[in-house]
Amino acid sequence: MNFTGKTAVVTGAGRGLGFSYAQVLATLGTNVVISDIGADKLGAGGDGSIAMEAAQTLRDKGFNVVGHHGDLSSEQGCEQLVATAIHTFDQLDILIHNAGWVGYQAIEEADTTFIGRAVDINIYTPLWLCKHAWKHLKQSAAPRVVLTSSDRAMYQQYARPGLVAYVVNAVSPVAKTRMWGVTGEPENLKPEWVTPGVVFLASQHCQDSGYVLRASNGQFTATRFVENPGVDYPVNLARVKATSAEQVAQLWDQIKEH
Template sequence: MSIRYDGKVAIVTGAGQGLGRCHAIELAKRGAKVVVNDLGGAKDGTGASSDAALAVVAEIEAAGGEAIANGANVAKYADVEAMVKQAVDTWGRVDILVNNAGILRDKSFAKGSLEDFQLVLDVHLMGTINCTKACWDIMREQEYGRIVVTTSSSGLFGNFGQTNYGAAKMGVIGAMNTLVQEGAKYNIRVNALAPTAGTRMTEGLLPEKAFELLTPETVTPAVLYLVSEDAPNRTILCAGAGGFSVAKIVETDSVWLAPEEQTPEGIAAHWDEINRAETARELKGGFEQSIKMLTVAAAGLGIKLD
């Protein structure tokens, strides 16, 4: 079965270089019309230039595809609205959104400034929200949408010097989990990519041989799958060097403690039981946690919940 995007319109943010460039080119190769968005700044977010986005558009057109360049700053909603309007005015719809744009301001938490922290949140988290918000009603009305948010192992598991980046990258997971619920009846599916790639964002941080293996081309197939018609939903797909895996947020079974044990000492006494990894499972919504807690409480107290 061949996965294609004929008749589909895609927006890829941060598509002038690295992962975004690769995502945009491969979507176009498979029939999508692509908005190549890139502010054209340095990896710390400073500066702006349209050169990179225009070069990607030229590459797509040379291969027979359709694309337009856009220099919107994803942290500014007015810019994003204009970008989405450009896509609709040009092609009439928006089917696919790949939230890829990002910057780095790496420093230990003790040394990092709040200004840098806010800027990273504005680009990664609010940039994702801005782009998704601008496309949301269009996708609802056409009853079709495929959205990818870009998370990171730094958010899922932590990475020294990236408190700002990690917080933003975990924030997009929280957004995804609720957007999935709100978009379900409109055939909008939302998934997350957790990439490991050798790009200008990671250059100098990895050994040369490792850097050579971690090409954007080994990550982009994950995006192509996540924005396909038969894509999964609410999935964190990890990709790098040709390897693919799924990350999940899980919770252990609830252990009810009798009223006299509902103390920090009681939790300490039952910690091994509470923390039993083999009971962990993925919940499908926040309400499931409440139901889980109430079920064991009712059983422990010998009462029925209406």
């Protein structure tokens, strides 16, 4: 794969996964902005040397890489990161949001600081990054945005105490209400035709968790990620093996099979 001339921003790239992403992209010809606040294992504090030293390591190998140290939990911080990419490389083609934070706290002990930190970096940050990157990405011939999720969020069996938000049930309703701009009684997609599913989820008869109940027009389907047989999580997903981006591309039809 040839990424020559493209520019990528990678958040949380001073160490771990983010650094690996940045390093491979750089070897493929990408100009890379390594962004990292340098927080500790609890997500607190900041060390500006983390991003700068990571960038220097790759520059020493001859790659076009710059470091960025900043707090991405605010819109201003995200705007400043995008501005760094544009100022340095005059374009932006790829945004990889790898930075994240997760803490373990019982729901009955949840406090504003804990929730705020999780919401800022995991929800607001990708939105602010995309907002300020969008006008530049639209000028790219092949713009790409890659966000990050978690198996613990997708697979109920991997949930852990303190991460209860990952395992509650949810409803995805479709009904003609004021949000549709509908007044009066609709002929179809009636709100009351969604209600039986929600009442069931709220009842003692519902013994499952981690489901999203799709409800529309009196029809229901409950979905959640189901693990493949033979999985030894996380070391063996019992699925398609690939050792390079080229192999992933070649095997993509198999990888995306349900």
